[in-house]
Amino acid sequence: MITEILATGDEIRSGSLADTNSAWLAQKLEQAGLEVTRHNCVGDDRELLCEVLKEISKRADIALVTGGLGPTTDDLTSEAAADAARVELVLDQKALDSIENYFSSRNRTMPLSNKKQALIPQGAETIYNPVGTAPGFALKIGKCLFYFMPGVPSEMKTMYSEKLVPHMEKYMGKNKVFNMVKTISTFGLPESIVGEMLSALPEKYPGIKLGLRAKFPEIQVKLYAKSTNEKDLKENVHLACQWIAEKMGDRIFSTSEETMEAVVGKLLKKRNAAIAIAESCTGGLIASRLTDVPGSSDYFLFSGVTYSNESKIKVLGVKEETIKNFGAVSEETAGEMAIGARQAAGADYGLSTSGIAGPDGGTNEKPVGTVCIGLASPEKTETHRFILRFASRSMNKRMFAMKALDLLRLELI
Amino acid sequence: MITEILATGDEIRSGSLADTNSAWLAQKLEQAGLEVTRHNCVGDDRELLCEVLKEISKRADIALVTGGLGPTTDDLTSEAAADAARVELVLDQKALDSIENYFSSRNRTMPLSNKKQALIPQGAETIYNPVGTAPGFALKIGKCLFYFMPGVPSEMKTMYSEKLVPHMEKYMGKNKVFNMVKTISTFGLPESIVGEMLSALPEKYPGIKLGLRAKFPEIQVKLYAKSTNEKDLKENVHLACQWIAEKMGDRIFSTSEETMEAVVGKLLKKRNAAIAIAESCTGGLIASRLTDVPGSSDYFLFSGVTYSNESKIKVLGVKEETIKNFGAVSEETAGEMAIGARQAAGADYGLSTSGIAGPDGGTNEKPVGTVCIGLASPEKTETHRFILRFASRSMNKRMFAMKALDLLRLELI
Numbered sequence: 001m002i003t004e005i006l007a008t009g010d011e012i013r014s015g016s017l018a019d020t021n022s023a024w025l026a027q028k029l030e031q032a033g034l035e036v037t038r039h040n041c042v043g044d045d046r047e048l049l050c051e052v053l054k055e056i057s058k059r060a061d062i063a064l065v066t067g068g069l070g071p072t073t074d075d076l077t078s079e080a081a082a083d084a085a086r087v088e089l090v091l092d093q094k095a096l097d098s099i100e101n102y103f104s105s106r107n108r109t110m111p112l113s114n115k116k117q118a119l120i121p122q123g124a125e126t127i128y129n130p131v132g133t134a135p136g137f138a139l140k141i142g143k144c145l146f147y148f149m150p151g152v153p154s155e156m157k158t159m160y161s162e163k164l165v166p167h168m169e170k171y172m173g174k175n176k177v178f179n180m181v182k183t184i185s186t187f188g189l190p191e192s193i194v195g196e197m198l199s200a201l202p203e204k205y206p207g208i209k210l211g212l213r214a215k216f217p218e219i220q221v222k223l224y225a226k227s228t229n230e231k232d233l234k235e236n237v238h239l240a241c242q243w244i245a246e247k248m249g250d251r252i253f254s255t256s257e258e259t260m261e262a263v264v265g266k267l268l269k270k271r272n273a274a275i276a277i278a279e280s281c282t283g284g285l286i287a288s289r290l291t292d293v294p295g296s297s298d299y300f301l302f303s304g305v306t307y308s309n310e311s312k313i314k315v316l317g318v319k320e321e322t323i324k325n326f327g328a329v330s331e332e333t334a335g336e337m338a339i340g341a342r343q344a345a346g347a348d349y350g351l352s353t354s355g356i357a358g359p360d361g362g363t364n365e366k367p368v369g370t371v372c373i374g375l376a377s378p379e380k381t382e383t384h385r386f387i388l389r390f391a392s393r394s395m396n397k398r399m400f401a402m403k404a405l406d407l408l409r410l411e412l413i
Numbered sequence: 414m415i416t417e418i419l420a421t422g423d424e425i426r427s428g429s430l431a432d433t434n435s436a437w438l439a440q441k442l443e444q445a446g447l448e449v450t451r452h453n454c455v456g457d458d459r460e461l462l463c464e465v466l467k468e469i470s471k472r473a474d475i476a477l478v479t480g481g482l483g484p485t486t487d488d489l490t491s492e493a494a495a496d497a498a499r500v501e502l503v504l505d506q507k508a509l510d511s512i513e514n515y516f517s518s519r520n521r522t523m524p525l526s527n528k529k530q531a532l533i534p535q536g537a538e539t540i541y542n543p544v545g546t547a548p549g550f551a552l553k554i555g556k557c558l559f560y561f562m563p564g565v566p567s568e569m570k571t572m573y574s575e576k577l578v579p580h581m582e583k584y585m586g587k588n589k590v591f592n593m594v595k596t597i598s599t600f601g602l603p604e605s606i607v608g609e610m611l612s613a614l615p616e617k618y619p620g621i622k623l624g625l626r627a628k629f630p631e632i633q634v635k636l637y638a639k640s641t642n643e644k645d646l647k648e649n650v651h652l653a654c655q656w657i658a659e660k661m662g663d664r665i666f667s668t669s670e671e672t673m674e675a676v677v678g679k680l681l682k683k684r685n686a687a688i689a690i691a692e693s694c695t696g697g698l699i700a701s702r703l704t705d706v707p708g709s710s711d712y713f714l715f716s717g718v719t720y721s722n723e724s725k726i727k728v729l730g731v732k733e734e735t736i737k738n739f740g741a742v743s744e745e746t747a748g749e750m751a752i753g754a755r756q757a758a759g760a761d762y763g764l765s766t767s768g769i770a771g772p773d774g775g776t777n778e779k780p781v782g783t784v785c786i787g788l789a790s791p792e793k794t795e796t797h798r799f800i801l802r803f804a805s806r807s808m809n810k811r812m813f814a815m816k817a818l819d820l821l822r823l824e825l826i
Contacts, residue, residue: 015439026428039454192524195485283704284697287718291696302724305700305716391544
């Protein structure tokens with residue numbers, strides 16, 4: 001069944017508001033076995049609205065429309081729907097009662113303008129609003145069944161879940177198609193390489209569509225699959241995931257859309273281990289990410305954000321000669337920072353960064369993007385040096401922090 | 414000029430990702446004097462993409478397309494554009510050079526698959542990418558000039574601002590209407606109160622449209638104005654800004670879209686003063702925000718992210734009795750943390766936070782949202798206690814960090 005979404009309203013059209021309704025609906029429809037082929041958006045313009053409804057009616061079997069059912073003069077969706085279906089608007093007494101009831105149950109008198117919301121295109125089936133004043137309605141235009149819903153996200157979501165899902169299931173009958181979207185989060189390889197590594201997937205698993213998404217600094221591998229047989233679908237996606245896991249190994253850090261910090265947190269908790277951080281170039285970002293995870297106080301003890309050399313020496317116990325001989329950005333300093341953080345906090349692991357996030361401060365020998373990372377564990381201390389340069393200081397910081405967290409993850413697994 | 418936007422990609426179509434690019438572009442186009450009539454979205458489907466491009470080419474004068482220019486097999490926008498324009502794809506040697514250069518400047522070899530990105534529809538004008546590998550291009554299909562851009566928001570935004578704006582201005586010629594959008598950043602008052610304070614503005618300055626935008630945790634006051642006379646426009650907006658400044662006083666922290674951390678950084682630099690931070694509940698976020706600002710090493714010395722009581726005592730010199738008597742979340746502890754950070758780093762100012770970001774850990778006396786902030790300066794130490802509770806741990810952290818930075822700002826001005 002071809003399914004489309006139409007978002008209406010000037011605030012979406014003009015960009016004052018990002019259209020989150022359509023993304024929410026697309027996900028829900030996919031779960032319900034309907035693949036959305038197109039999203040559309042127009043403003044509060046009766047003629048244009050009518051035109052778009054007519055276009056959709058020729059292409060789609062089911063369409064979901066949000067917005068424009070309110071009481072004000074710029075709410076024009078019912079009018080446009082009636083125009084497109086070539087019918088009149090008629091008063092739905094039951095809808096009017098329910099709107100009046102909405103106000104009276106709140107000890108308020110219904111403003112006259114709300115009466116407009118009970119006007120429904122002739123032949124439409126009213127869908128009563130469980131949580132607001134604007135009723136929705138289902139209306140067939142051409143071959144397409146349109147569902148019209150309010151644009152307020154909370155009202156729309158409740159109406160969709162409580163009213164539309166059962167209505168659509170009845171309408172679709174036995175043609176139900178099951179959909180599945182699986183996300184595999186990877187780090188450490190550029191998108192193009194991941195694409196090359198997995199290029200044989202479409203051939204090996206014909207029912208599965210592969211998508212790559214750069215969610216800087218991670219690369220997400222997405223699998224889209226559908227089938228009329230739910231068991232086959234799950235089995236097929238499971239096999240494809242296994243195949244990807246064999247290809248990509250420990251470059252995969254999550255198969256359930258967790259963040260890197262959540263994964264690292266879980267590993268620390270499992271090992272009953274505590275972590276301390278020493279940050280120079282990442283400026284507190286590693287600590288901030290780790291402490292975004294609820295319950296992180298169980299394993300996160302301390303981070304020393306030591307920008308100045310004095311604080312590296314005083315707080316972390318880095319040797320003055322080390323900085324003098326090798327520089328603050330060096331594997332030697334990073335190693336002593338990691339050891340110092342670990343000892344200062346009495347932690348099991350110490351993780352450190354020292355580098356040049358830019359835009360200035362680079363040299364020929366140590367260009368912008370240079371980062372030294374130290375990792376001190378109960379057994380040993382290891383240090384690394386990378387050049388990871390991206391478009392901005394903030395992107396470099398995010399990449400440095402991710403790289404450090406990933407090294408810790410690899411140590412813990 | 415009729416303008417449309419097309420977002421492409423399965424992650425948008427399927428709702429895995431909300432389409433923020435289109436909202437951003439619609440706003441920018443409005444500022445450039447172009448009103449968007451429609452948004453469209455389709456997935457990675459060459460045939461459907463071609464169909465939508467042909468439809469848009471019949472309706473619009475200018476169209477902006479995002480996504481599908483990457484190196485992998487599901488990136489199909491160039492192919493679809495060529496199909497719609499009935500031309501072939503040809504290799505743009507300069508684009509290939511620029512992609513190769515992108516990799517070689519990072520000491521990496523260009524993966525073979527990236528070569529695909531240099532294939533541009535015949536007759537298109539290549540738009541080189543200042544920050545990534547995927548070049549964009551401008552191509553006329555029918556009466557409509559299409560601009561094709563990468564879907565990664567940072568690349569798209571840079572390409573739009575640096576390359577498309579001048580290109581479109583040249584294309585539009587003299588039909589130019591001058592637009593101005595002025596943003597005034599405020600902190601500390603809820604949106605509804607700001608709205609009431611400024612409610613007389615539309616009457617006092619008729620040519621100016623007022624918009625409020627909650628960019629958590631700040632509230633931005635936006636002034637939209639347009640005129641064919643650039644001088645009048647500027648003068649009118651200037652007067653309106655003065656009027657707002659009188660109403661809102663030091664609640665305004667920037668009139669040039671600076672971040673709070675950039676404003677605080679400038680003030681510290683102007684006073685030639687250095688800062689050290691002691692963070693408990695904000696977990697490194699204050700340090701990370703301060704060090705996002707290029708050149709912050711001039712005034713930022715150190716942050717002790719002290720989650721454990723031991724590290725508060727050991728690193729910051731907080732007295733054990735203080736924590737025992739008043740608790741880690743107390744004005745007393747926050748005060749000693751601020752003093753401790755200042756002394757440990759030899760800084761002029763010390764700023765501290767201790768609080769409960771949630772979701773757990775609250776008590777009747779100290780509920781989730783409680784934050785104690787200390788500010789130690791050369792002259793004195795002051796402490797504050799607030800209850801600032803929002804929908805999530807991460808929002809609470811952001812609010813706490815902003816509140817602390819704002820207190821420092823008010824001390825410095």
